[in-house]
Amino acid sequence: MSILANHTQTPRATTQTDTDPPVGTSMRKKSIQSRIVSYVVLVLGSLAFLFPLAWLVSTSLKTQDQILVYPIQWLPDPVNWSNYVDLFDVAPFGRYLLNTVLLTVGGVAGSLIGSSIAAYAFAKLRFPGRDVFFMVMLATLMVPSWATLIPSYVLFARIGWLDSFAPILVPALFAAPFNTFLLRQFFLSIPNELDEAAKIDGASTFRIFWSIALPMARPALIIVALFSFLTYWNEYLLPLVYLQSDDKYPLSVGVANFIGLQNQDFALAMTGAAIAIAPCLILFFIAQRWFIQGVVITGVKG
Amino acid sequence: MTATQTPHPVAPNAPTTADERRVPRRRTAARQEARTGLLWLQAWLVGFALFTAFPLGFSLYLAFTDWNGRGTPGFVGLQNFITLFTADPLFWQSLEVTGVFALIYLPLSLLLGFSMAMLMNQKLRGVTVFRTIYYLPSVLSGVAVAVLWQFVFNTDYGLVNWLLSLFGLGPVNWLQDSAWVIPAIVIMQLWGVGSSVIVYLGGLQGIPSELYEVARVDGAGFWSTLRTVTLPMMSPVIFFQLVLGIIATVQIFTQAYIMTGGGPNYGSYFYSLNIYNQAFTNLRLGYSSAMSWVLFVIILLITLLVFRTARLWVYQPNERK
Numbered sequence: 007m008s009i010l011a012n013h014t015q016t017p018r019a020t021t022q023t024d025t026d027p028p029v030g031t032s033m034r035k036k037s038i039q040s041r042i043v044s045y046v047v048l049v050l051g052s053l054a055f056l057f058p059l060a061w062l063v064s065t066s067l068k069t070q071d072q073i074l075v076y077p078i079q080w081l082p083d084p085v086n087w088s089n090y091v092d093l094f095d096v097a098p099f100g101r102y103l104l105n106t107v108l109l110t111v112g113g114v115a116g117s118l119i120g121s122s123i124a125a126y127a128f129a130k131l132r133f134p135g136r137d138v139f140f141m142v143m144l145a146t147l148m149v150p151s152w153a154t155l156i157p158s159y160v161l162f163a164r165i166g167w168l169d170s171f172a173p174i175l176v177p178a179l180f181a182a183p184f185n186t187f188l189l190r191q192f193f194l195s196i197p198n199e200l201d202e203a204a205k206i207d208g209a210s211t212f213r214i215f216w217s218i219a220l221p222m223a224r225p226a227l228i229i230v231a232l233f234s235f236l237t238y239w240n241e242y243l244l245p246l247v248y249l250q251s252d253d254k255y256p257l258s259v260g261v262a263n264f265i266g267l268q269n270q271d272f273a274l275a276m277t278g279a280a281i282a283i284a285p286c287l288i289l290f291f292i293a294q295r296w297f298i299q300g301v302v303i304t305g306v307k308g
Numbered sequence: 309m310t311a312t313q314t315p316h317p318v319a320p321n322a323p324t325t326a327d328e329r330r331v332p333r334r335r336t337a338a339r340q341e342a343r344t345g346l347l348w349l350q351a352w353l354v355g356f357a358l359f360t361a362f363p364l365g366f367s368l369y370l371a372f373t374d375w376n377g378r379g380t381p382g383f384v385g386l387q388n389f390i391t392l393f394t395a396d397p398l399f400w401q402s403l404e405v406t407g408v409f410a411l412i413y414l415p416l417s418l419l420l421g422f423s424m425a426m427l428m429n430q431k432l433r434g435v436t437v438f439r440t441i442y443y444l445p446s447v448l449s450g451v452a453v454a455v456l457w458q459f460v461f462n463t464d465y466g467l468v469n470w471l472l473s474l475f476g477l478g479p480v481n482w483l484q485d486s487a488w489v490i491p492a493i494v495i496m497q498l499w500g501v502g503s504s505v506i507v508y509l510g511g512l513q514g515i516p517s518e519l520y521e522v523a524r525v526d527g528a529g530f531w532s533t534l535r536t537v538t539l540p541m542m543s544p545v546i547f548f549q550l551v552l553g554i555i556a557t558v559q560i561f562t563q564a565y566i567m568t569g570g571g572p573n574y575g576s577y578f579y580s581l582n583i584y585n586q587a588f589t590n591l592r593l594g595y596s597s598a599m600s601w602v603l604f605v606i607i608l609l610i611t612l613l614v615f616r617t618a619r620l621w622v623y624q625p626n627e628r629k
Contacts, residue, residue, distance in 0.1 A: 044427050051424065052441040058499065059445070061467050062456050078470055124352035132338070133345030143352060146360050147552075148607050150559050152583050152600040156593055157363035157370065160377065180355020211344050240450030242562050247588065258451040262566055265455055272459055282452035290447045294440060297447060301503050302510035 062283070065276040066090070073272050089277040096274065099281070101253055102260035106239060106282075109171060109256055113238030114231050116178035117185055121230060122223070124181030125189035126215050130201060140190075147183050151243070159247060173248040174241070178234075185230045188304050192223040229300035232293055236286060257282045364604075370597035377593055388598035399599070401574050402582035405490065409578070410557045413494045417553065418546065421504030426538075428505070429512040439509070443502035454566035457496040458483065461567075468495075483568050486575030493563055493576060504549055511545035512538070540623040547614070547622045554610055558603065579603060 060080065065073060066089055068082045093099050127133075128140050162173040196219060204214045220227070242258040249255055255263070261278040290297060371388060373381035392399045424442060428435050445453075460467045461482035472478035482492040515538065523533045539546075561580040564570060570577035570585075583603070587596035 041430075041432065044430060044432060048427055048432075048438045052438060055441055055445055055499065055502070057467060058456060058460055061460065065459070073465060076465075076470075078467075120351045120355065123348055127345050127348035127351070131341060131345030131348060133342040133349070136345065136349075139349065139353070143356070146356065148555060148604075148611055149360060149364060150555075150600060150603050150607060152559065152580055153367050153597075153604045154360055154363035156587050156597050156600065157366035158359060159587075160366070160593070161363070163377075177355060177359045179351075180359065181352035186352065211348075236447055236449065240448075240452070242450050261455060262451045265458075265566070272462075272465070275455055276459060279452040279455045282450075283448050283456075286447050287444070290444060294443075298439075298443065298506050301443075301506045 062276055062280055065273060066280045068273050070271065070273055086273075089273050090281075093274055093277050093281070097260060097264050098252065099257070099260060099278065102255055102257045103281070105254060106256040106258070109174060109241070109245070110235055110238040112171065112175040113178045113241075114234045116175060116180075117182060117234040118227060118231060120179045121181045121185035122189050122220065122227065123215075125186045126193055126219055128186065129190045129193035130196075130215075130219065131211070143181075143183050143186065155243075155247065162248065168248060169250040169254060170248075171254070174238075174244045178238070184304055185234070188230060188300070189223055189226045191303065192226040193219055196222050225296070225299065228293070228296050229303070232289065232296055233300060235289060239286060240282075367597040367600060370594050371601045372598075373594040374592075375594045376591040381594060384594070388595050389602075391595070392598060392602065398574065398577065398582060402577045402579045405575070405577050406558055406560070406579040409490055409493065409560070410554065412490065413497055413557060414550070414553050416494065417498060417501050417504060418549070420498060421501045421549075422508050422542075422546075424501070424505045425508035425512055428509055439506070442505050446500040446502040449500070450562055451566055453496075453499075454563050457492075457499075457563075458567045460496075461492050484572050486571075486573050489568055489572065489576045493567070496563060497560075504553075507545060507549060508542065511542050515541045543622045544624075547618055551611060551614055554614070555607055558607060 061078075064078075064080055064082060067085050067087065068079070068089075069086050072079060072082050072086070124143075128136060128143075158173070158177075162168055167173050167176075200218060201214050204218060209217075240258060241256070242262065245254075245256050245259050246262075249259065257278075261275070261282055264278055265275050370381060372383060372385060374384045374387070375381035428438055428442075459465075461469075463469060463479055463481050463484065466482070468482065469479040472480065480488055482488050519537045519541070520533065523537050528536065559580055560578055561584065564576045564578045564581055565584070568576045570581045579599075580603075583596050583599045586592045586599060
């Protein structure tokens with residue numbers, strides 16, 4: 007590379023020194039200008055991205071009357087915290103919250119277990135058809151969830167699982183393509199000599215998986231856990247389809263039904279949305295670098 | 309056998325017997341490993357069989373039946389597909405809404421995501437702060453976001469119309485006007501463009517700086533550097549984002565279901581809303597299965613098309629020309 011750079015640079019370097027002062031200043035001026043433009047665009051963009059969130063928080067701290075005030079009061083005066091109490095009276099949001107936590111904990115645990123086992127098989131164990139199976143797994147990314155939803159519903163109805171968490175959590179136990187792909191990449195980077203050595207020492211496959219592979223894939227496990235958290239915390243379609251009684255609903259269904267019932271109470275609706283969003287935001291600020299690493303590795307939407 | 313072979317039976321024969329013994333042992337070891345591998349694979353294979361392959365086959369069967377979930381499905385041949393394509397205006401409407409949405413949203417998200425990543429790929433102070441801000445909304449999704457944006461687009465008290473009014477524009481009936489409802493949902497989806505920004509930024513940072521150096525020395529300006537260095541080097545990333553984007557975009561559901569219910573006048577009646585209503589409101593399980601298979605085939609065809617054209621525009625460093 008350096009050879010190439012030198013080769014092309016030498017003849018031009020001389021011409022550049024001749025005309026250096028004017029070109030240099032105009033270029034520097036240009037770079038300062040483009041820098042300023044970049045900053046202005048980035049700042050305006052950031053404002054546009056933050057506005058809806060600021061508005062969400064602000065609205066959740068207002069009374070119905072304050073919402074209708076024009077121009078918009080960004081800082082409510084007085085700040086009205088009562089929505090965060092009232093919400094739990096108008097609908098069983100405590101129950102919804104608990105259900106969401108249960109579904110999320112189960113979903114994250116299931117995803118970690120199923121995906122890491124399958125990913126280890128794809129990365130480190132030799133068996134006939136392994137690469138074909140791996141391609142098949144990646145190909146299932148193209149299957150729209152709609153094509154499997156209706157028969158799955160019929161299946162779960164037949165075995166009496168409707169209105170329980172089972173139709174959501176049992177499939178979570180089995181490896182999902184993205185998680186498996188990510189974990190496989192990490193397992194592949196573990197040198198084979200390491201498992202060979204452990205095998206010679208008489209360690210079982212599970213032992214090697216548990217005490218060598220899993221600890222080394224810790225970053226991938228964290229990433230899988232974070233993305234699964236977002237998935238199960240926000241999941242709407244599956245609870246909507248499979249759950250029927252109010253005391254089983256998670257936040258997503260609860261908030262949606264609440265909007266359907268009281269279309270005009272914006273303050274309470276925003277409060278519900280704020281409660282649903284808050285844990286994702288907190289998690290984001292705690293684990294931002296893992297999220298970013300995960301997005302870069304898999305190219306998935308967050 | 310050994311006695312007739314050589315005058316020195318012990319020395320040359322020792323390795324042979326050891327080999328003979330080792331070969332079957334190695335074979336059993338391999339078989340053992342294969343058995344373990346297949347056992348571990350069940351963590352995916354059982355789920356694949358029960359929750360993907362079986363339902364997919366079953367819905368293909370249902371697509372040729374008329375069934376409301378009770379009794380046995382009645383076989384109707386191609387009737388569902390014939391009705392869909394010739395006598396169901398809502399099928400075409402929902403297909404159009406989804407197609408128009410994808411055709412607006414996908415290029416915009418690519419353009420916006422890519423240019424924001426380019427902006428942030430400069431040596432600017434505070435870039436990590438911007439990265440955080442842009443990425444933040446894309447970890448949020450689902451009902452809460454839809455509820456938030458429903459209010460953001462509110463005609464009388466919403467944020468967007470307030471902003472427009474500062475410039476003397478509006479008010480726009482975002483969610484009640486069939487001309488504006490798709491742009492509104494596009495804007496809302498673009499709020500989550502941050503994850504593509506991160507992906508593109510990761511890709512941009514992986515481009516060797518020597519390439520830019522060479523382009524600069526050759527006197528290439530911004531646009532020709534973009535065309536000859538940045539875009540070719542980024543084309544695999546763009547390709548991957550495009551494929552995943554298409555698959556996700558044609559299945560969009562929650563946003564429209566919460567914000568508009570498909571209205572006004574079916575202006576945001578996305579294809580998946582149509583499937584959902586046919587299946588769970590009208591209980592036409594056969595018909596909606598046929599619809600979901602049409603969607604599956606559409607996804608397959610588009611993906612195939614994108615992969616086929618990839619040769620023309622995706623840079624493959626190991627390819628021989």
